Amino acid sequence: MSVVAFPSQPSPATLPGTAGMTTATAVERFLDSLTAATTRAGYTETLTRLATVTGPEHPVAALTPEHYAAVMDRWKAAAGATWNRHLSALTSFTVWTQRQELLATNPARRLERRKTARRGDRAIPRTRLETLFTNGAHAFRERVLWRLLYDTAARAEEILTLNVEDLDLEFRRARVASKGGAIEYVHWATPTARLLPRLLAGRTSGPVFLADRRAATSGRRAPAAADICPVTGRGRLSYPRAEYLFKTASAELDPHRQGWTLHQLRHSALQHLAQAGRTAPELQAKSRHQHLASLGRYVRLGEETSARITADADPIRRRRPR
Template sequence: MLYETAARAAEILALNVEDLDLEHRRAPVRSKGGAVEWVYWESGTAHLLPRLLRLPDGTSRTHGPLFLSERRPVPARRPTAPDICPHTGRARLGYDRARVLLDTYAGLDLHQLRHSAATHLGDAEIPLQLIMGKTRHKNPRTAMRYVKPGAEAIAKVTEVLAPRRRTH
């Protein structure tokens, strides 16, 4: 989901099940500036979300935190009610624990997924404005680091500068 949405990890970890618009493959997130913006995902996330929401009895979670920690919190460290899943009693997965899990099981950094998504969009010659829209960067200079055209793209654009052949 982090890769397909190109969202900040904290935004995705803050999602609740009831925030998901599964039909349209999107969810509202609160951005760094505090505005509510939409993130969109594709088939990989759409395929995995039902598995993430499934409960042992075959039903699905309908509300509460989307990403959960492995166990229930001990009473001394119990988070506030919005950060506890009403179906399982497990707490919302925190940034630090998500970072450790992703590094341990995939050898990846949480923020690296956002950068990889933006870089792959740049490699695919997606216009800067669309990369900015997807990543929700406000400053073009920040998003420019992802747009590094390769030799093939430069050769292709050079064709525009070639003299036109006369047609009779």
């Protein structure tokens, strides 16, 4: 029996298109290739760190597991879901570079996904949410963002990537690019409708939620033109910054003093609607999940329902007047 030898894997130096291609350039091209703004925003933090770890002149063909390990070291103490999210960004980038014949190896091969812990009730009590939304000690921009996230039950990436042109103030809705790039609408209620015009202050284009400082006009930190306000010159508020501000502000109300996440606003909105008796199809319309089964973790009635049932069944409770 004859044995046919498979050709050996080509070295990175022989792959077409690798000459002069740096990791930083490959990261830019990969992010530009993503059509879904939410995906691009989610991957940017991880891959920007990769470009920083390797340096501006490092060839993408020479990426190693050590480089990826250095990137993930930042999140070694994070929750499993956070670790997996950043690892997914690296994995997607690796697959893209291999398809472009820029990389012959898999630098992510030594990294493993982590098990995510089952979480209990993640909904934030309504009274504490209202305290956050109305506390003047917090910046107006943050309070509008939090209220909008809760009103729409939208993903944080969807709201942070909104431009003024996406808003339909008359019908209290906004056009968002959801997972997979589909164009959908989210809707808000009166509290948000009263706040948004004040936040926009007459602006008619550019990002809805702006960073505190003017954006860099050149260099590696310069954002895309679509992420700069043409009136103020400020860039788009980033997800990490918005998350940090919310966790910091909510820590004083969190019994565990850890603060809550922006995603918990979406979770809270859907769970509060479920507690109010909304049906699964109604919740699906609000959340825009493709499958009803995906709503399971949101509609499990949690702590508030448990407390109400316990109080109603208390044998020592005051008798209701007849």
